[in-house]
Amino acid sequence: xxxxxxxIDLTTLPQLDDTPMESLSPxxxxxxxxGTLIFFLILAIILIGIRxxxxxxxxFWVKLVAMVGWPLxxxxxxxxxxxxxxxxxxxxxxxxxxxRSGVFFRSTTVIPYNRIQHAEVKQGPIExxxxxxxxxxxxxxxxxxxxxxxxxxxxxxxxxxxxxxEKVGKNEQ
Numbered sequence: 001x002x003x004x005x006x007x008i009d010l011t012t013l014p015q016l017d018d019t020p021m022e023s024l025s026p027x028x029x030x031x032x033x034x035g036t037l038i039f040f041l042i043l044a045i046i047l048i049g050i051r052x053x054x055x056x057x058x059x060f061w062v063k064l065v066a067m068v069g070w071p072l073x074x075x076x077x078x079x080x081x082x083x084x085x086x087x088x089x090x091x092x093x094x095x096x097x098x099x100r101s102g103v104f105f106r107s108t109t110v111i112p113y114n115r116i117q118h119a120e121v122k123q124g125p126i127e128x129x130x131x132x133x134x135x136x137x138x139x140x141x142x143x144x145x146x147x148x149x150x151x152x153x154x155x156x157x158x159x160x161x162x163x164x165x166e167k168v169g170k171n172e173q
Contacts, residue, residue: 016108021089021100027130028151029085034126036081040074090149092160097137099147109147113167115139121157133157137164 047066051058083103091098096112120136127133134150135157152160 016098016110019091019093019098021091021098024085024088024090024149024151025130025132025153027132027153029082031126031130031132031151032081032085033078036074036077040070040077044070088151092163097164099149111137111139111147113164115141116164116168118168119161119164121161135160 047070051063051066080103084101087103087106088099088101090100096110098108098110100106100108117138117140119138121133122136123133131154132150133152133154133156134148135152136146136148138146149157149160
């Protein structure tokens with residue numbers, strides 16, 4: 001048999017952008033906003049504590065930067081949280097799953113089922129309050145190739161996990 005290695009016409013390849021993506025639960029946006037708010041409240045408490053309990057004189061320009069910088073960073077973080085939520089999405093296909101994220105640096109991860117080791121569903125206290133779960137998928141490639149999909153409503157994460165485990169089991173046979 002003669003070895004062949006023919007070229008592939010790139011225009012005939014399926015386009016990943018054409019894949020319809022499922023959005024995360026709208027409640028996840030609230031959870032993300034709440035996390036941002038808690039972080040900036042803690043930061044404000046620390047800054048106020050330094051201001052009142054510092055045993056040295058804080059230069060005026062440092063106070064000014066803190067007073068102007070904190071609200072600007074807070075607003076930028078709220079904007080970033082909203083934009084990230086708009087971009088995040090996932091798709092479950094016959095042979096793989098896709099997850100998209102990133103505002104400034106877009107990332108689209110495609111994981112074939114035959115690379116998945118196992119999957120878990122996790123839920124923190126804030127997620128529990130909003131009836132959300134996150135699906136964590138562990139692959140054969142190590143930490144850098146693991147994936148988690150946050151903001152899944154109700155039992156959707158459990159259903160996806162069961163589906164993925166079933167697909168992984170079929171691939172092993």
